[in-house]
Amino acid sequence: MMNQTSAVPIAHLVELAENARIELERALSSLDRARSWSIFDMLGGGFISGIIKHNRMDEAAEHVESAREYIECLQYAYQQTQLAADLHLDIGDFARFADIFFDGLFADVYMHSKINEYKGKIESALRQLNQMIRHLNQAMHDPSQR
Secondary structure, three states, X not given: OOHHHOOOOHHHHHHHHHHHHHHHHHHHHHHHHHHHHHHHHHHHHOHHHHHXXXXXXXXXXXXXXXXXXXXXXXXXXXXXXXXOOOOOOOOOHHHHHHHHHHOOHHHHHHHHHHHHHHHHHHHHHHHHHHHHHHHHHHHHHOHHHO
């Protein structure tokens, strides 16, 4: 089952997957903080809360990009994987501008829904990644699965 990984040590695949998992967990943490600021912003938090919210979203996007790099390496080395092909966080310049400078309830609600959408994508990718890590760890400890 794992014969495609004969050129790449399974331990290296596990390391790539673990690094991707760590980055996705960091992204999720940043989105949780962005979500908190989003709620505050919807309740009238104002300009500063909008800036902080977007800073947290930018942090999450950076972690997602790092995770994508690990996932791409993992996909190249372990061709049986199909992880997180659409994993990216892109708000768009106009939506960001509207949320910060117009600072209305509609823009705040839109951003809040995007944060929740991105959280769902990351949580799904984490579930897939954790399943792959379990599978790779089993293969590493059970030579009959290699």
